[in-house]
Amino acid sequence: xxxxxxxxxxxxxxxxxxxxxxxxxxxxxxxxxxxxxxxxxxxxxxxxxxxxxxxxxxxxxxxxxxxxxxxxxxxxxxxxxxxxxxxxxxxxxxxxxxxxxxxxxxxxxxxxxxxxxxxxxxxxxxxxxxxxxxxxxxxxxxxxxxxxxxxxxxxxxxxxxxxxxxxxxxxxxxxxxxxxxxxxxxxxxxxxxxxxxxxxxxxxxxxxxxxxxxxxxxxxxxxxxxxxxxxxxxxxxxxxxxxxxxxxxxxxxxxxxxxxxxxxxxxxxxxxxxxxxxxxxxxxxxxxxxxxxxxxxxxxxxxxxxxxxxxxxxxxxxxxxxxxxxxxxxxxxxxxxxxxxxxxxxxxxxxxxxxxxxxxxxxxxxxxxxxxxxxxxxxxxxxxxxxxxxxxxxxxxxxxxxxxxxxxxxxxxxxxxxx
Amino acid sequence: xxxxxxxxxxxxxxxxxxxxxxxxxxxxxxxxxxxxxxxxxxxxxxxxxxxxxxxxxxxxxxxxxxxxxxxxxxxxxxxxxxxxxxxxxxxxxxxxxxxxxxxxxxxxxxxxxxxxxxxxxxxxxxxxxxxxxxxxxxxxxxxxxxxxxxxxxxxxxxxxxxxxxxxxxxxxxxxxxxxxxxxxxxxxxxxxxxxxxxxxxxxxxxxxxxxxxxxxxxxxxxxxxxxxxxxxxxxxxxxxxxxxxxxxxxxxxxxxxxxxxxxxxxxxxxxxxxxxxxxxxxxxxxxxxxxxxxxxxxxxxxxxxxxxxxxxxxxxxxxxxxxxxxxxxxxxxxxxxxxxxxxxxxxxxxxxxxxxxxxxxxxxxxxxxxxxxxxxxxxxxxxxxxxxxxxxxxxxxxxxxxxxxxxxxxxxxxxxxxxxxxx
Numbered sequence: 122x123x124x125x126x127x128x129x130x131x132x133x134x135x136x137x138x139x140x141x142x143x144x145x146x147x148x149x150x151x152x153x154x155x156x157x158x159x160x161x162x163x164x165x166x167x168x169x170x171x172x173x174x175x176x177x178x179x180x181x182x183x184x185x186x187x188x189x190x191x192x193x194x195x196x197x198x199x200x201x202x203x204x205x206x207x208x209x210x211x212x213x214x215x216x217x218x219x220x221x222x223x224x225x226x227x228x229x230x231x232x233x234x235x236x237x238x239x240x241x242x243x244x245x246x247x248x249x250x251x252x253x254x255x256x257x258x259x260x261x262x263x264x265x266x267x268x269x270x271x272x273x274x275x276x277x278x279x280x281x282x283x284x285x286x287x288x289x290x291x292x293x294x295x296x297x298x299x300x301x302x303x304x305x306x307x308x309x310x311x312x313x314x315x316x317x318x319x320x321x322x323x324x325x326x327x328x329x330x331x332x333x334x335x336x337x338x339x340x341x342x343x344x345x346x347x348x349x350x351x352x353x354x355x356x357x358x359x360x361x362x363x364x365x366x367x368x369x370x371x372x373x374x375x376x377x378x379x380x381x382x383x384x385x386x387x388x389x390x391x392x393x394x395x396x397x398x399x400x401x402x403x404x405x406x407x408x409x410x411x412x413x414x415x416x417x418x419x420x421x422x423x424x425x426x427x428x429x430x431x432x433x434x435x436x437x438x439x440x441x442x443x444x445x446x447x448x449x450x451x452x453x454x455x456x457x458x459x460x461x462x463x464x465x466x467x468x469x470x471x472x473x474x475x476x477x478x479x480x481x482x483x484x485x486x487x488x489x490x491x492x493x494x495x496x497x498x499x500x501x502x503x504x505x506x507x508x509x510x511x512x513x514x515x516x517x518x519x520x521x522x523x524x525x526x527x528x529x530x531x532x533x534x535x536x537x538x539x540x
Numbered sequence: 541x542x543x544x545x546x547x548x549x550x551x552x553x554x555x556x557x558x559x560x561x562x563x564x565x566x567x568x569x570x571x572x573x574x575x576x577x578x579x580x581x582x583x584x585x586x587x588x589x590x591x592x593x594x595x596x597x598x599x600x601x602x603x604x605x606x607x608x609x610x611x612x613x614x615x616x617x618x619x620x621x622x623x624x625x626x627x628x629x630x631x632x633x634x635x636x637x638x639x640x641x642x643x644x645x646x647x648x649x650x651x652x653x654x655x656x657x658x659x660x661x662x663x664x665x666x667x668x669x670x671x672x673x674x675x676x677x678x679x680x681x682x683x684x685x686x687x688x689x690x691x692x693x694x695x696x697x698x699x700x701x702x703x704x705x706x707x708x709x710x711x712x713x714x715x716x717x718x719x720x721x722x723x724x725x726x727x728x729x730x731x732x733x734x735x736x737x738x739x740x741x742x743x744x745x746x747x748x749x750x751x752x753x754x755x756x757x758x759x760x761x762x763x764x765x766x767x768x769x770x771x772x773x774x775x776x777x778x779x780x781x782x783x784x785x786x787x788x789x790x791x792x793x794x795x796x797x798x799x800x801x802x803x804x805x806x807x808x809x810x811x812x813x814x815x816x817x818x819x820x821x822x823x824x825x826x827x828x829x830x831x832x833x834x835x836x837x838x839x840x841x842x843x844x845x846x847x848x849x850x851x852x853x854x855x856x857x858x859x860x861x862x863x864x865x866x867x868x869x870x871x872x873x874x875x876x877x878x879x880x881x882x883x884x885x886x887x888x889x890x891x892x893x894x895x896x897x898x899x900x901x902x903x904x905x906x907x908x909x910x911x912x913x914x915x916x917x918x919x920x921x922x923x924x925x926x927x928x929x930x931x932x933x934x935x936x937x938x939x940x941x942x943x944x945x946x947x948x949x950x951x952x953x954x955x956x957x958x959x960x961x962x963x
Contacts, residue, residue: 150572151906192834196824201892203899222902249837256840259791260860265684368788370680402605402617402627412614415673418681438681470622477624481641484575484907 132493132503133325140313141336144493144503145328146320148486154226154321155486157494158217158237161316163309165212165282166353166428172297173282174289176210178254179302183208183217185246188239192246195232204229210287213428214498215309220487223322227331234335237315240306247299255295258288265537266438268365269373273535276361277377277432280354311341318494320486356430360531364538372444372538373436376451378529380433383426383499389512390524391433394458395424397471398435400478406435410450416443428499433528441538452532458525462518475513552928554915555746562734563757566915566924567749568741570908576647576742577908579639580658581916584730586710587633587703587851590769595710596718596726598631599675603723604638605629606667608660613667616653623650633704634850635920641909644743648752655756661727668720679709686787690794690960694856697783698798698956701772702851728764733757739916742908774800774852777954784959792840793863794960795870801846801853801949807926810848811897811933812945813855817846818893819885819942820876821857825892827876828857838865838872850921855950863961874952881947884939898931 133145164176184206185192199206204221206229217237221229261267271286278284288294315336319328356379381387398405399422410416420437435455439447463471483489496505557565586597607613620627625642638658642650682688692707699705738757740749777800802809821828821844832839842859861869885893905911918927926933 150570151902153902153906193825193830197892200823200825200896201888203895203897205899205903220903222899249834252837253833253840256792256860260840263686263789263791265789370683371677401621403614403621408614408617411674413670415670416677418674418678439677440680470618473624474621477621477643478626480624481575481626484573484909486906 132506134503135325135329137312137333137337139337139339140311140315141332141339142316142497143329143332144316144318144497145323145325146489146493147322147324148320148489149322151486152223152322153486154221154223154319154323155490156219156226156230156233157318157490158219158233159316159318159494159498160215160309160314161498161500162314163305164210164214165285165287167309168282168285168289170280170285171293172301173285173293174254174287175293175297175301175305176215177287177289178210178250178294178297179305180208180210180215181250181254182242182246182302183240183306184236185250186241186243187235188241189235190232192243195236198232199229202228206233212283212287212425214495216494216498218487218491226321226323230331230335237310238336238339242299242302242306244299247302251294251297254288255291258286258291258294261286261288265367265369265371265373266436268367269375269436269535269537272363272365272537273375273377273434273533274432276363276535277357277379277533279357281356281429282353283356283427283429283432307342308345311345312336312339313341316494316497318490318497320489353429360533362534364536366540367537369537369539371438372441372447372536373438374444374447374451375434375436375535376448376455376532377535378433378455378532380424380431380528382429382431383501384428387524387527388426389509390516390520391424391528393471393475393513393516394521394525394529395422395433396475397463397467398422398454398458401474403470403474406437406451406454409454410437410447414450416447416450426499444536444538448534448536455525455529455532458529459522462522465518468516468518468521472514472516476510479510555749556924557750557753559733559753559757561757561760562732563753564737564919565749565753566737566739566919567744567746568911568915569745570742573908574643574645574743575641575908576644576740576744577639577641577912578647578651578654579637579739579909579912579916580654581635581637581737581739581920582658582731583634583735583920584636584726585632585634586706586708587771588730588766589703589706589726590767591703592714593718593722593726593766594706594714595675595708596723597636598708598710599672599715599718600661600723600727601629601631601636601638602671602675603663603668604657604661606662606664606671608656608662610660611653611656613664616657619653620650625650627654631708633706633708635917637913637916639909639912647744651752652756656759659731659757659760661731663720663723663727665720668723672715675709675715676712679712682709686790686794686960689785689787690796690858690958693783693785694796694798694956694958697781697958698777698800698854699774702774703771704774704849704852725764725766728761729766732760732763737916737919739912739919741912741915771851776800777956779954781956782959783957784961786961786963788963790960790962792860793866793962794958795859795861795866796958797857797870797873798956798958799855799950799954801855803851803853804848804921804923807923808933809945810846810853811930812937812942813846813853813949814897815890815893815934815937816880816942816946816950817844817855818896819889820844820880822893823896828873831876832859832869832872838869848921866959866961870957877946877950877952880950881943884943887939890937890939890942894934894937897934901930
């Protein structure tokens, strides 16, 4: 992707007096403004097992009542001006998001200011969302991939928060109280934990004035503590092979390797290897296992960006009689990365694909606001948006092979298949 | 250069050309981005399949990616992705479309690959049988997805004569009988210029587009002719038509209700039905979401949707719920539809639905690929001009008009009802 003629929007970075970080991108292309409101040092990663799912629970109730507005008032305010408002308990952060036609941004920012600073977590809304969350946890089991992935995650991560679904467990969601949610809010929703990331038809000063007006007087709750290191349980290093039998037409085969966290120097190498294996129609797994052998419709790889070591995943869905062939095919393709040095063409092709798609991934104001807010909330800083592609571009064939040898050896294997 | 009809219309943000060959070209220049989306739409969806060829349109979409006489297997994928772009395709009842996302520096290099494989698909014999296994995997995976099964069942229940009743993926036994020759016949019958629209949107100007189209849309295959068949119009429903299915691994029941509405030629009515879908269960404040999810806690989720299609629109209401609540929820939905036909919606409710639709429309037109998709789609179902009037048409709708539409098309006594229950 040619970045030379891309009209790079300038990214502006400011701090408010109370510690809020404000990132703005003035992008006048469409009559839209998107905002991401990220809280760092929270999300699933800070959830102890008995409170597993609390971030998600907070995200479903936080928009359902504040000091001045009921759930219905909030929904009506958002919808009467045709805006969209979301809340997401992420893996390593908590985020709210907003999208409006430009002129409606100010009133929506006022509303989200109230939601963030003064949510009430009404008992009846907590009960309603609890019931729906418990149903959603059950519904996850309807998709064979979810079942297989859940098994893999538990085997790889054990009691570490990455071992659980972001929804939590039946037990944890049943037990949590409205006070637990309030306490989570008091502890993690602090101005010095908040990153506001805005992209769209708005200039830096307008954005600053609006954010300052709605959040400027916010002070942390006296009982909250500023960011502290998170102690998480140790991650399993004993690969396992587990099978769940279900009445399905396909087998789902997932292989997981213990990867690294985003701050690790090997992160960008594994990201490139994952792209090489699983991203797109020309990816290695697609060509070898689907195009040449017709084994699968869905075959791919992914390696998420995480604060703590992330799993390096390859997977496919295949006919039950091909289950063993699929395990062999996937593990051989991963093993090949340790055995050979990628050719210059292969390596450059994967880089071109990665860099092109990285740029294409930031076409909407929502995606731009999300990218910068997320990187900042992970402590990577907004420059990571430049450093990361540069690091990927510099990966050598030798480094790719050495990194594969270091991490991509003994996979955890998770299968869902019929009897 | 054979640009014959130039539909100059200063009020539209796009250029529309019809070439002598019959190919339609839609272009919009966006100078804020280097990205270029190219999206080729073909009126060759599963609706065009003779009955025994069920699944052919979708299978052909897979085979297009196996190349042409000049573009070998995998060569297209590599050319697009190695240039930092993306490619994909989709098939529906009304269309198949093939698209790439690339940049202004790469479009001249990548577009020829796309047009060549679409216009001159080779359909090699050995690749045909190998790719059939991939399609069979796609069918297996879909059969493991209860929501997909529910939607197939709803289409089969609501359409009994029109080809919309068919699964786009096709029937396994019919797929096994198809041959590369039959597929070539389907391709050469339908992948002809008069059935095709190319939308080019983004950092590419008019002169470049004229040149690109001139260079890349010359070599259509020699025409062929599929067995003829008549598409029967679907008679209106005269009762509640029910279907129930028990599925293993189901944790929540599904209730899916559907209503047939007029076809895409009546765009204004389609917009009215979109407004009704928004008011019924399109947002958190909508009637059924508020009552059934928020107030009564009877559903995990409920959503209404209006799908505009060439031959008939389809209004659906879908709920996730406990099996014991199926009867109660269905009867409440019917009561609320009856109210929509008998009472006017409030001004506040109408204004909210209008704002939501207009915002959705703005949000859905942010990137070149979104725009190219919208233009190609609307032209394929013959209502491109209308789509620019969208916000104006939404704004002028009255509560009375919505009441008439609800009465005419959303009957609580004539609809299709599909229920999925845990085994």
